[in-house]
Amino acid sequence: MSEILFITREPFAIQGNSRPALHIMPDAVYALVVTDPSLDFEENRAEPGYGTLLYKAPASSDSSDEETTGQTTLHRFAFTRKDLRSTCTEAPVVLKLLEIAKKLKAHVLSDYGALYFRDENGLVNVTEDAQAKSYIMGDKGTRYALTPDGALADPASLPAYLAENDFSFLPETQAEPRAEQPQHSEKPEKPQANSHAPAAPDYCKGMGTLKCSLFSRAYQKNVQLSINAYYAWCLSFLSGINCGYQDFPEQMLRYPIYPSTSNEDIAFLNAYCTRNPDDPFISACLALRTMRLERQ
Missing domain, CATH: 1.10.890 (10k-s Protein, Hypothetical Protein A; Chain A)
Incomplete structure (x- = not known):
């Protein structure tokens, strides 16, 4: 069975409700696509904003997420609400994954939990040391230490964490104002495809x-x-x-x-x-x- 690599903001599974999890948002991926000529994007019509990130690289060996045309190979990285993932573990592709992860303030992990990183010589390396991945990066680059259960090592940093990363919390993880909740049961309206983008306010001209x-x-x-x-x-x-x-x-x-x-x-x-x-x-x-x- 081939190894799967994940680009994720969260190196540990969060136990309990100590904090909302960080997610890779579609706008962050769009920013990569429009600023990197080697990347493109195919949207999944069933889940707007998500789909497949395409990486055009020099042709290499066979892989289930590759499509070779002429002198280039098209690598397909599945993009879901959980993560970006690839089934290709060749060094040039992993280096690209690490480059993407750095821009997204994320980690590159294998499906068995090992952390991929670049060593002091710029080469791809792997470690299973849990301490090496015991942190997350905030949207503005703040480094937050984690406990093994995914909680913030410093609980006092939670307000700063919430303020810095509001953009990267999925809508369903954000608390609803209880006073606004209806007392009767109704089927909720279907959320908008891009629910974090507000409509134009009435005073906007x-x-x-x-x-x-x-x-x-x-x-x-x-x-x-x-x-x-x-x-x-x-x-x-x-x-x-x-x-x-x-x-x-x-x-x-x-x-x-x-x-x-x-x-x-x-x-x-x-x-x-x-x-x-x-x-x-x-x-x-x-x-x-x-x-x-x-x-x-």
Whole structure:
């Protein structure tokens, strides 16, 4: 039986309800795809936002998740709410998995619990030492030590953990305000495909209220005037958020707007809008803000 490798935010199974688990969110994967030419994505229509991450690499030997065409090999990494996974354990692919995991602030584990890592020489190495994986990385890079049952080693760090990683908790793990719960039993409404992306608020005006499909259509047809108008609106919106966070510098975006970063931003907005055509454009802008905050 072939070995399976997992990219996961959680190295241990959490026992009890000591904290909500960290998950790899679709927007984080979209950010990888639009900034890495070797990656692509196939969405699972039955579970929007999830599917298969495709890695185009130089042709290698046979594997169940590979499709060789000419001089390249297409590796397929299944992306679910739990993790990203691969059945290929060849060194070049594992190195790519480690690169992806680093950007996602995650671990690469085998199906028997061993941790894959790069040693001081940059080579792939493996350890079964539980101490080596006894931590998780927060969305902003904070390292949180764990106990073997998945709880935070320092319980006092829970408020900071919850504040830093709000984006990476699945909706069902977040507590609902009890006062708002109806007293009668009703069938709950089906959640939106991208439930962490809010609808445009009533006070929002301009292009942010338009459907994402309009932006992706302009992008596909290369209508530069429209693309630039949407992007200008997005930058103005993000600048407005920065003004609101002047007393909280850690929540302010600080990255230079060069042609390269503009192209990357626009590609990210298009990737989000293509996968969420009915969301308001403001949701794509908020997703872009989250991606940039995680990377700065």
